[in-house]
Amino acid sequence: MTHTKKALGIDIGGTKICYGIVDGNGNILSEIKKTSTPKTAQEIFNTLKNIIEENYKDIDVIGLSSAGAVNLENTRVVSSTPNLPSGYNDIDFSTLSDKKVYVENDANCAVVAEAVMGAGKGYHTVLMATIGTGIGGGVFSDGQLFRGSKGNALEVGSMKIFADKRQKCTCGRYDCWESYASGTGLKNCAITGAQNYEEFKTSIYKDKKPQDITTYDITDGVEKNDAFCIRVFEQWLYYMFVGLVSLTDIFNPDCIVISGGMCKFIDVQKMEDNINKESVVTNVKVKIAQTENLAGMIGASILALKQLN
Amino acid sequence: MTHTKKALGIDIGGTKICYGIVDGNGNILSEIKKTSTPKTAQEIFNTLKNIIEENYKDIDVIGLSSAGAVNLENTRVVSSTPNLPSGYNDIDFSTLSDKKVYVENDANCAVVAEAVMGAGKGYHTVLMATIGTGIGGGVFSDGQLFRGSKGNALEVGSMKIFADKRQKCTCGRYDCWESYASGTGLKNCAITGAQNYEEFKTSIYKDKKPQDITTYDITDGVEKNDAFCIRVFEQWLYYMFVGLVSLTDIFNPDCIVISGGMCKFIDVQKMEDNINKESVVTNVKVKIAQTENLAGMIGASILALKQLN
Secondary structure, X not given: OOOOOEEEEEEEOOOEEEEEEEEOOOOEOOOOEEEEOOOOHHHHHHHHHHHHHHHHXXXXXXXXXXXXXXXXXXXXXXXXXXXXXXXXXXXXXXXXXXXXXXXXXHHHHHHHHHHHHOOOOOOOEEEEEEEOOOEXXXXXXXXXXXXXXXXXXXXXXXXXXXXXXXXXXXXXXXXXXXXXXXXXXXHHHHHHHXXXXXXXXXXXXXXXXXXXXXXXXXXXXXXXXXXXXXXXXXXXXXXXXXXXHHHHHHHOOOEEEEEOOOHHHOOXXXXXXXXXXXXOOOOOEEEEOOOHHHHHHXXXXXXXXXXXX | OOOOOEEEEEEEOOOEEEEEEEEOOOOEOOOOEEEEOOOOHHHHHHHHHHHXXXXXXXXXXXXXXXXXXXXXXXXXXXXXXXXXXXXXXXXXXXXXXXXXXXXXXXXXXXXXHHHHHOOOOOXXXXXXXEEOOOEEEEEEEOOEEOOXXXXXOOXXXXXXXXXXXXXXOOOOOEOEOHHHHOHHHHHHHHHHHHHHOHHHHHOOOXXXXXXXXXXXXXXXXXXXXXXXXXXXXXXXXXXXXXXXXXXXXXXXXXXXXXXXXXXXXXXHHHHHHHHHHHOOOOOOEEEEOOOHHHHHHHHHHHHHHHOOO
């Protein structure tokens, strides 16, 4: 009888730490438990240590999913993490247990979860784009996560979609894809549209200050058939399309998985058709992510278990 | 005594077939030989077969470098190859010998050669950008070539650097990076510049039709301190910079290797400084390729030898 190796997957979020036991196929084998994220780095360390001890006898390895860039050794978080306490970057996660502890960035964990057991299951090269306030990404190809030289690859939100310093991004740079095609991008499209589109004069939002128009206002206005909102929304979709076509030509994925708060507004079949018409490297499927809140726990577990082979 | 495995590396070009025996570190162990590329696919097949027979007893594996996209099994060229005869795509290269034959796209072979024994030697993640009439690319990271789902990844020349259908590319699409930052791109910058820059009126080329200004005219004009040419050239360099910054954020390379006919015009130290100021994932080195005409032969050999392990 073969022993199936098991990981303890732990997702460290800004408000909750969520954990469970997961096998190499991404199946969750235990109840999923949650606890509030403590306020200091030392308390986070202690909480993780207790969670590991509680499950120690049932697991072979520990996988952690965290916000922030992770070092190439997968032992530390090295970039700033606004929702986690100062001192968090000083934690050497490998000292949490005598069993192997493997930490990975949450966006990378998510693409692994989607590629192994979510929307990208069965595809060779899965590109994930997470469309929220900003845009994040990940690529899992031929069974491997693409990490780059320092583990910081797939900062796709910073890809430039204009080359004439047209629009400043919240990061201080110009023309980042996420300043056009994220949730923030949709607001920016509304602001620019209010200045340039005739339709604004007859819009349901004509009396609102353009900078006060929310993403909700626009998507709601589209439902209500407001011509201004439709034009803004179509522009936003076009910006998303431009970035996804470039990434398709760059990575030659056979599946693009879209996740994040804005993904429910995207007609993936139409996006897929448009990408396949434009890209030089057809054919790609476009799908919505399936693993949602469990993506971090599952992806971290799969990656940790890979280390044992 | 360990036996060092050897490959026969063959570079199939539109005019010449070039070959030699190469080890896994990219060292060339034999004289490099050349022969004219025959005019039919059948003759190319026969020529390759003869070259392999001639070297059969000295080699363990055969690596071929070819223009065109290669299938995921590395046995056939599947895209159009304008400089090679019709029927070329019908060749199953694996039938050339009872020893393993491995074919790879020339751009991919080049990045492997540069990463293993050229300008990118010793770096973790090497991004190569070949700036010629168009722009090609490749990524070699953590000892692996990134190929994508069908082997067509790194079509970086098709990455869009504008999102408003500003300039048509020779491929028929709009705003491809290569229509702004390749040799063709430099000509396009001159045409646009002639329409928009005051400096054209006093340029040494003021009496030339803008579409007749060549890349040589511009680089020569820069040498002669012509204000128009300098402005056109600086714009071209900026477009190149925009694409390279996006690719840096996407791949997190620690080394970018630039090759191709236009690379001699680029101040790589200045480009490196500018990329490191702008990218969200510092620090990258920018270097000029070193393996030049031997890149295909060397890279194909290294890849073929990797198959034996």
